[in-house]
Amino acid sequence: xxxxxxxxxxxxxxxxxxxxSFPDFPGCVSAGSTLEExxxxxxxALQMHIDGMLEDFEPVPDATPSADVHAExxxxxxxxxIVIAVNVPENALKRINITxxxxxxxxxxxxxxxHEEEKxxxxxxxxxxxxxxxxxTTKAAGGPRRGGRKRLRKPAAKKVTSPTHHPAAEQ
Numbered sequence: 001x002x003x004x005x006x007x008x009x010x011x012x013x014x015x016x017x018x019x020x021s022f023p024d025f026p027g028c029v030s031a032g033s034t035l036e037e038x039x040x041x042x043x044x045a046l047q048m049h050i051d052g053m054l055e056d057f058e059p060v061p062d063a064t065p066s067a068d069v070h071a072e073x074x075x076x077x078x079x080x081x082i083v084i085a086v087n088v089p090e091n092a093l094k095r096i097n098i099t100x101x102x103x104x105x106x107x108x109x110x111x112x113x114x115h116e117e118e119k120x121x122x123x124x125x126x127x128x129x130x131x132x133x134x135x136x137t138t139k140a141a142g143g144p145r146r147g148g149r150k151r152l153r154k155p156a157a158k159k160v161t162s163p164t165h166h167p168a169a170e171q
């Protein structure tokens with residue numbers, strides 16, 4: 001589990017509770033009648049939001065830099081910016097961009113269409129990468145080769161010969 005910190009923008013209007021929103025997580029908001037209650041509720045809301053994203057196979061974003069959050073807070077009338085720390089699994093999804101040959105992409109798409117167990121391009125590519133990494137790691141450690149098991153050779157029969165003894169001489 002990795003502990004990550006995200007910035008929350010605190011909002012406070014006259015005759016209202018404290019509110020908080022998270023620039024990195026649109027739609028994730030919380031409130032509290034005191035700042036302490038706001039922090040507790042914010043941790044719970046953000047953790048639940050991230051857990052929901054992971055269940056939906058959505059990538060969890062990196063935190064926006066502090067200066068950008070402060071600028072957004074000033075533009076939107078925020079009262080303060082606070083840091084909220086939450087747990088994010090180390091295997092959380094991360095969105096990346098890749099470059100791939102068109103022919104390779106078409107082949108991947110055909111394979112995924114023909115195999116219902118493959119959920120997406122991303123899942124397929126990650127599965128292939130894990131297999132190659134496992135194979136290379138095992139191979140480097142002297143472990144199983146292609147096919148998943150070591151091939152054992154029978155030891156060659158040893159010929160015992162003596163300069164004074166010859167099997168044909170026994171006849």
